[in-house]
Amino acid sequence: MQLTYHEVQIAFRDEVRAFMADKAQLALGEDARHGMHLTKDEVIAWHKALAERGWIAPKWPVEHGGAGWDPIQVHIFDEEAFAAGMPWLPNFGLNYVGPVVIHFGDDWQKERFLGPILSGDEFWCQGFSEPGAGSDLAAVGTRAQRDDDNYIVSGQKTWTTQAHWADWMFTLVRTDREVKKQEGISFRLIDMKSPGITVRPIMTLDGEHQVNEVFIDDVVVPAKNLVGEENKGWDYAKFLLSNERTGIAGVGQSKSEFARLKMIAKTEKRRGKPLSEDPLFQAKMAELELELKALEITNLRMLIEEKDKGAPGPISSILKIKGSEIQQTLATLTMEAAGTYAAPFIPDALDASWNGEPAGPAFAAAATPYYF
């Protein structure tokens, strides 16, 4: 047993750290670290910097333009990127559909889709959830019917993150109604510019527009946009969701947010004393720190198992719950730290271009929206 990184991992970490230092001009300011909206320019600049270095797709195989890192390297990179305050890349292309195309796609699909994902020229969204199929994902009702070289697709998707930005959507569609529900689903790629696609925003209680409803009315989808085999879509969806596991613990992000909260606690006062000296707040911070430490080490155990055995094992399923609870607690404590200034609700203040008058300390504007 060795609870520290090996020499080669330390060397890798130093290499990543040097890269972050070299790109320090791309890091977000202290106020923008958390909650502030990223501008498209900020996201693209970081994407291009990583693409140039060959690090944009850490887990993809090298022959498809990936970095070919093992799970520990991916973790080290995440920690360093968050610690350096780099923008987070919300990327359904890189993390979700890319690996599916690499594993199950044909040559034309690899040629057509992987390049623009790596370069950042095409943006993807995920058409899985439907109004009647949330947790019960296999209850997909969107239908695809053969029409010569095309399929005609009709139905509705919902909770589609960033559909309003996306060029493409990967979807689960029903292609056989006669069999068990998991066995009649296919995985299709749909051009968001197709006639018959309508995107309607869903506003959420934090005042944000991230998710959408996507209406699909008799949309013509070429047969060549079918990934893998007909009626095997459920297998590809499971593969895609298992890829989601690495990184779900959010250790890098939570560690960086915890460090930030400690700074906030030194400046915000309760009864004339900083929160960092307030017994009630201190106790909550201490409990959170221990939860985070337990998560961090459990996450490393999973990553090592994944590296050695090729699969993360059952321990991965407990990480998401603890990881989410920790993120929720971080958000709650940040809101509590803002005190009375958690009460004003000015979503526009999270846009870099907003020039109104802020209320309270800079971190407070995002505190309550982020709690939501």
Place this chain on the structure above:
Amino acid sequence: MDFTLTEEQVLIRESLSKAFQTDYDFDKRRAVLEDAATFHSPAMWSTIAESGFTGLLAPEDSDGFGGGAAELMVVAEELARHLSLEPFLSSAVIAVRLLDLASDAAERTLRMPGLLSGEQPGAVALYEPGERYAMENVATTAVETGEGWRLNGAKAVVIGADAAAWIAVSAKLEGDDVDIFVVETDANGVKRNPYRLVDGRGAADLELKDVVVPLSARLTSGGDAVAILSEVEDWAVLTMAAESLGAMECAKDLTLEYLKTRQQFGQPIGSFQVLQHDMANILSEVEYARSMVYWAAAAMAGDDPITRRHTISGAKAYIDKAARFVAEKTVQMHGGVGVTDEYALSHYVKRLTLTQILFGDRDEHLTRFLETA
């Protein structure tokens, strides 16, 4: 001991509810919420005033209703159920109680009619930037000029200040006494930075720069301002507790309904045992919270200030915990639809978030509960 409402209290609740049902349904309220200039509905506010609710806590000799904590509890719970954005809390609770407790007859005669008619709403600034909930930490200064007082300073998150005709502020005099002064919002040197709060109600930060007020604008003397503001704050805390209860009741009802209608895996989600357990916990938390609101209301009607503060703080600390639990659980049990703006639950969750923040959070009230034991 009797926990049933009097006939009069039932009547109050029903008439308020009726007014909101007709003029303030979910869609009409959303239109009010989208107004970028006026943060409430002037039409609804005049209905509230015409029906006498603005005078609920004003004494009868000021033409008020002469109601107390029990009546306030009934009204605040109902206002939360209808997600009211009207300045009832700031003007009809906080400003009315302040005028009653602090002012001499002349000021009361001058300002109470405007509060009751709703045409000249008031607000009270309780806290300063960077001082959280410590009302006794006052950096705002008042200097006597001969014909009046000159005020300088800043106040944080003054609820209702966006709509107020006047705002009462605490300020430190030479010799460190703190007194309360009334400032007209259109006076020279008064700057407001209005915004909506989490639940949509209006508030503002306040900046006072060489604001000159007449001698009569001083509402207290001898430095008893903090004691008076503490009592005013306790009324506000009771309002928060009752609003929290109303919002919890509605969040609970929406969730119960959702469990019966939403289907997943071929059955209503209410048939899953894990959700039944969660629902049972919600039901029990709401009932315990109701008991604590009753406890707080009873203490408010008593005359010992220490017991009053001890009980009010204990109740707020308890109810804030219940509110957080109910808000977070009901959202989780709904899944995605729980966080959408077009569904009422998200608005109750916002209300429950705000009631935890305003007039002292849980940590503040736990501390006060211990200090007053």
